[in-house]
Amino acid sequence: MESAAGKGRRVVIACRVMEPELNRVQQEEGEAVEVVYLDQALHRTPAKLLGLLQEKIDQVARMASRIVLGYGLCSNGVVGVQGRQQGLIIPRCHDCIALFLGSPSAYQEIFRAKPGTYYLTPGWIAEKKDPLGILDEHTARYGRETARWVMEAELKHYTHIALINTGVEEMGPLRARAMENAEALGKQYEEVPGRLDYFREILRGPFTEEKFLRIRLGERFTQEMFL
Amino acid sequence: MTKELNPDVRAYVEVLLNNDVVKAISMMQADIDRGITAQEVVSKGLISAITVIGEKFQNSEIYVPEMMIAARAMSKTLAHFKEKLVGEGEAKTLGKVVIGTVQGDLHDIGKNLVTMILRGQGFEVEDLGVSVGTAKFVQAVKEKQPDILAMSALLTTTMIEMKNTIDTLKAEGLRNRVKVIVGGAPVTPAFAEQIGADGNAYDAPGAAKLCKKLLP
Numbered sequence: 323m324e325s326a327a328g329k330g331r332r333v334v335i336a337c338r339v340m341e342p343e344l345n346r347v348q349q350e351e352g353e354a355v356e357v358v359y360l361d362q363a364l365h366r367t368p369a370k371l372l373g374l375l376q377e378k379i380d381q382v383a384r385m386a387s388r389i390v391l392g393y394g395l396c397s398n399g400v401v402g403v404q405g406r407q408q409g410l411i412i413p414r415c416h417d418c419i420a421l422f423l424g425s426p427s428a429y430q431e432i433f434r435a436k437p438g439t440y441y442l443t444p445g446w447i448a449e450k451k452d453p454l455g456i457l458d459e460h461t462a463r464y465g466r467e468t469a470r471w472v473m474e475a476e477l478k479h480y481t482h483i484a485l486i487n488t489g490v491e492e493m494g495p496l497r498a499r500a501m502e503n504a505e506a507l508g509k510q511y512e513e514v515p516g517r518l519d520y521f522r523e524i525l526r527g528p529f530t531e532e533k534f535l536r537i538r539l540g541e542r543f544t545q546e547m548f549l
Numbered sequence: 550m551t552k553e554l555n556p557d558v559r560a561y562v563e564v565l566l567n568n569d570v571v572k573a574i575s576m577m578q579a580d581i582d583r584g585i586t587a588q589e590v591v592s593k594g595l596i597s598a599i600t601v602i603g604e605k606f607q608n609s610e611i612y613v614p615e616m617m618i619a620a621r622a623m624s625k626t627l628a629h630f631k632e633k634l635v636g637e638g639e640a641k642t643l644g645k646v647v648i649g650t651v652q653g654d655l656h657d658i659g660k661n662l663v664t665m666i667l668r669g670q671g672f673e674v675e676d677l678g679v680s681v682g683t684a685k686f687v688q689a690v691k692e693k694q695p696d697i698l699a700m701s702a703l704l705t706t707t708m709i710e711m712k713n714t715i716d717t718l719k720a721e722g723l724r725n726r727v728k729v730i731v732g733g734a735p736v737t738p739a740f741a742e743q744i745g746a747d748g749n750a751y752d753a754p755g756a757a758k759l760c761k762k763l764l765p
Contacts, residue, residue: 367609395705398735416706433706437653437680464614472614479655479679545740549709 331356333382334524335375336392338362339418339445343521344392346490353525357392358382363451364399365417371399383407390524394418395548404542413520414535416548418443421524422486424517425533432514438481440509443516444491447499453477454503473507483509488516561598565619566611573626587633591669595623599666600754607751613658620662627669634669642673644696644764647689649677650733651710656703659733662753663699670757683714690718690727697760702733711736712744719745728763732756 331354336344338359348357360378364371379389383406393400394415403410413421419441420429432439442452450458453473460469485500487493497513504511523533535547564573573595580590602619605611627634646667650660657679664676675693677685690698698718702708711731718724728747731740732755741749747763750756 398705398737416704430706433653438655460614468614468618472617475617475658476613476656479657545705545735545737546743548705 330385330387332388332390333358333386334390334392335360335378335382336524337364337396337418338449339443339451340392340421340521342444342448342490343422343488343516343518344525346488347518347521347525351522351525355525356382357525362446362449365396368397368399368401371396372402375400375403379403379410380406390529392418392421392524394420395545398545400543401545402542405537405539407539409536409538409541410543411529411534411536412543413524414533414548419486421520422488422516423514424519427532428517436482438479439484439512440477440480440482441484441486441514442500442503443486444488444493444496447485447496448491452499452503453483453507454499457506477507477509480507480509482512483507484512484514486516487513488518490518558594558597558601561594562601565595565598565602565622566615568618568622570622570625570629573622574629577626577630581630581633586637587630588637588671591627591630591634595626596666596669596754596757599623599662603752603754616662617658620665623669624665627665634671638671643671644760645673645675645693646697646699646760647675647677647686647693647695648699648701649681649686649689650679650701650703651707651714652680652682653710654702654704654707654733655679656733657701659703659753660701663701663732663756666753666757667760670761672760683710683717686714687717687721687723690723695727696764697728697730699730699732699756699760702731702736705735708733708736708740711746715745730756730759730763 334355334357336357336359339362341359344357360374389408389410391410391412394413394417396417415426420426422443423429423432446452457469457473460472483500483504485497501511537543577590581587599619606616648660648664650657664674667674677689700711702711715729730748731746732750736749738749748759750759
């Protein structure tokens with residue numbers, strides 16, 4: 323998976339939602355890996371995510387010996403992404419919640435047990451991409467009443483808002499904001515423990531079959547690979 | 550000589566996006582007073598308008614909130630003419646549809662829009678709601694004997710449930726009794742074909758068109 327010459331840097335291109343966790347792991351591990359970030363919430367516009375991610379991959383490709391993506395299928399946003407100078411490695415998951423919970427199977431288990439749960443993470447809250455943040459965005463465009471109506475419809479059947487605590491940030495203010503989300507939307511608040519293992523593996527491997535997908539030079543990610 | 554609607558579909562697009570229910574009702578009444586059936590005004594006015602609005606959504610000219618506003622305005626307009634529409638359609642329905650969002654998936658904005666448009670067009674629709682398990686879908690096919698089973702998913706994590714339902718219908722010898730269509734933002738035509746569905750539509754107006762197409 324590393325380029326034939328073995329030269330260049332190991333690069334990770336990740337969604338900014340996981341910046342707190344990747345930063346922590348980088349500090350702990352002292353890994354000589356370059357991490358570049360794209361804006362959060364691009365899963366809401368998958369076509370845009372594809373374009374921006376491909377652009378970034380092409381930009382770093384020349385100086386990279388290995389490229390690992392800090393993404394999952396992300397609402398099909400990575401479908402079509404191609405490694406044009408080397409292969410690519412990506413977590414074998416539908417979205418980043420599996421990363422925060424430690425594995426695809428951990429996510430599947432909790433998802434089956436509690437499907438009505440809206441997850442929040444430290445990075446997500448810090449950038450105000452949570453429901454309250456989206457509510458503010460909608461309010462600016464449509465007014466408070468319509469914004470609330472839309473938000474309530476989107477989350478109508480959800481019962482819980484859960485903050486995944488990965489232990490990397492000061493939780494006080496994040497917890498307060500997460501609780502504010504829950505109260506504003508009439509959902510129950512809960513906190514679940516997160517893990518850093520997946521993030522460690524994104525930085526240093528070994529990229530186990532259970533947790534990662536690989537594509538070869540010239541190959542593109544397909545939806546099927548993740549299902 | 551067919552009577553054209555006056556004003557045309559663009560005016561219906563505008564009143565729906567502006568949530569001007571009063572005007573939508575008066576426009577529809579004016580068309581009915583000119584001798585056009587309520588059902589035809591619904592098809593050529595409201596549903597054509599929501600189709601145009603759907604295309605704007607597809608092109609990212611508008612977003613979910615605008616779609617919801619237009620859908621709600623359409624729903625209120627349809628409700629106003631409910632008795633008239635029921636009276637006109639008394640002889641027959643276009644067909645029976647069972648619809649639901651798949652197991653583990655709690656999203657229903659798009660599904661609800663499909664339900665509304667199908668009913669507006671004269672279909673009988675049994676809406677099973679959200680997080681509908683395979684067993685419940687299969688039971689509904691047995692009991693209600695619909696022409697079409699429509700499944701919705703908004704998450705890639707739950708899409709696979711569509712395959713489970715289709716496989717169970719096959720295993721129980723029911724697959725040939727019903728047409729199965731699938732939809733929702735992450736559901737692609739390739740996925741629909743791969744799992745053995747009869748069709749896939751990108752959006753609610755597309756789903757309604759597909760249902761008409763699939764009827765014998």
